[in-house]
Amino acid sequence: MRTEPLNICVLGGTGFVGTALVSRLTQEGHWVRVPTRNRTHGEALRVLPTVELIEANIHDPGTLDRLVTDMDVVVNLVGILNEHGRSTFQVAHAALAEKLVAALKAARVRRLLQMSSLGASAQGPSRYLRSKGEAEARIHAAPHLDFTLFRPSVIFGPGDSLTNRFAGLLRLSGGLLPLARAQARFAPVYVGDVAEAFVRALGERKTCGETYELGGPEVMTLEEIVRLTARVARLPCHILRLPDALGRLQAAVLGLLPGKPLTLDNFRSLTLDSVCGVEGFARLGLTPRRMMEILPGYLPPPPLPQGLTLPST
Numbered sequence: 001m002r003t004e005p006l007n008i009c010v011l012g013g014t015g016f017v018g019t020a021l022v023s024r025l026t027q028e029g030h031w032v033r034v035p036t037r038n039r040t041h042g043e044a045l046r047v048l049p050t051v052e053l054i055e056a057n058i059h060d061p062g063t064l065d066r067l068v069t070d071m072d073v074v075v076n077l078v079g080i081l082n083e084h085g086r087s088t089f090q091v092a093h094a095a096l097a098e099k100l101v102a103a104l105k106a107a108r109v110r111r112l113l114q115m116s117s118l119g120a121s122a123q124g125p126s127r128y129l130r131s132k133g134e135a136e137a138r139i140h141a142a143p144h145l146d147f148t149l150f151r152p153s154v155i156f157g158p159g160d161s162l163t164n165r166f167a168g169l170l171r172l173s174g175g176l177l178p179l180a181r182a183q184a185r186f187a188p189v190y191v192g193d194v195a196e197a198f199v200r201a202l203g204e205r206k207t208c209g210e211t212y213e214l215g216g217p218e219v220m221t222l223e224e225i226v227r228l229t230a231r232v233a234r235l236p237c238h239i240l241r242l243p244d245a246l247g248r249l250q251a252a253v254l255g256l257l258p259g260k261p262l263t264l265d266n267f268r269s270l271t272l273d274s275v276c277g278v279e280g281f282a283r284l285g286l287t288p289r290r291m292m293e294i295l296p297g298y299l300p301p302p303p304l305p306q307g308l309t310l311p312s313t
């Protein structure tokens with residue numbers, strides 16, 4: 001359902017999900033304001049006609065107040081998987097949600113779409129999941145808000161840090177991958193479908209006050225996700241399933257490397273399956289796509305050696 005053009009502020013709009021969502025919102029004719037810590041992070045958005053990219057510190061309450069003033073809707077996608085310096089889970093998730101609730105009240109903006117995560121809970125096994133749970137609790141406690149919460153499983157698509165990362169690791173290692181929590185279960189969900197869920201929620205009043213778990217149609221283990229990635233990208237793949245003691249050790253070591261490929265907190269998040277209880281897409285009248293429908297479009301196999309062609313079928 002198409003809505004009137006709205007003024008929408010998307011926090012975290014420069015990221016993987018944000019770029020897909022902002023692009024989709026502009027297709028719907030909306031005006032979108034995207035604050036960023038650094039304008040270069042929003043390069044992909046600059047070509048979109050109705051996007052205003054603003055360099056701003058959203059953690060400063062006065063700045064946040066100004067950014068949300070005159071908006072019809074605010075979307076909060078800000079999230080981190082790893083802490084860096086002052087960018088802690090507490091700051092990026094819980095404290096930001098609290099500041100946002102106050103800013104929306106001051107600016108008399110009622111509508112908030114908040115990105116959370118499957119497993120978010122004050123009692124969650126990792127600091128990531130606990131801080132996401134705290135953010136949810138702060139929003140739930142705000143009587144002046146018409147909020148909708150989204151809790152996706154792991155998200156894939158062009159530019160993701162799931163399939164692209166595993167393809168990169170397999171390429172580097174010649175296919176040998178020691179994998180922690182290989183049997184952890186996910187319902188991988190396509191970023192385009194996540195964006196569609198947000199767009200659908202904008203047009204439907206009945207989504208106010210609701211929480212939607214977003215999972216793709218297949219439940220897969222981490223190992224199955226890696227094997228499918230390897231198959232599509234035509235990469236060799238030999239997975240070494242690590243028992244938890246070794247997986248924890250691997251996370252402790254990798255967490256010390258630049259870029260933190262895996263941390264102990266990530267490992268703790270993986271101890272919880274990331275699958276839906278009640279499928280949010282069905283509640284929204286949407287049908288999510290399978291990995292195999294999307295992966296070949298952005299994970300091309302390596303080029304064939306010169307002069308070699310595949311037989312046409």
Ligand SMILES: NC(=O)c1ccc[n+]([C@@H]2O[C@H](COP(=O)([O-])OP(=O)(O)OC[C@H]3O[C@@H](n4cnc5c(N)ncnc54)[C@H](OP(=O)(O)O)[C@@H]3O)[C@@H](O)[C@H]2O)c1
Pocket residue numbers: 011012013014015016017018035036037038041042058076077078079080087088092115116117118152153154155156
């Ligand atoms: N990707 C997944 O598989 C997945 C699964 C479940 C839930 N989620 C949630 O979905 C949301 C979007 O994820 P994503 O994959 O799109 O993440 P992403 O690509 O890393 O993007 C994160 C966004 O948040 C902003 N940001 C990060 N740290 C910030 C900080 N300290 N202060 C202010 N802004 C900050 C970044 O903005 P600038 O750099 O422009 O300032 C960027 O636009 C997150 O809330 C994440 O937890 C993602």
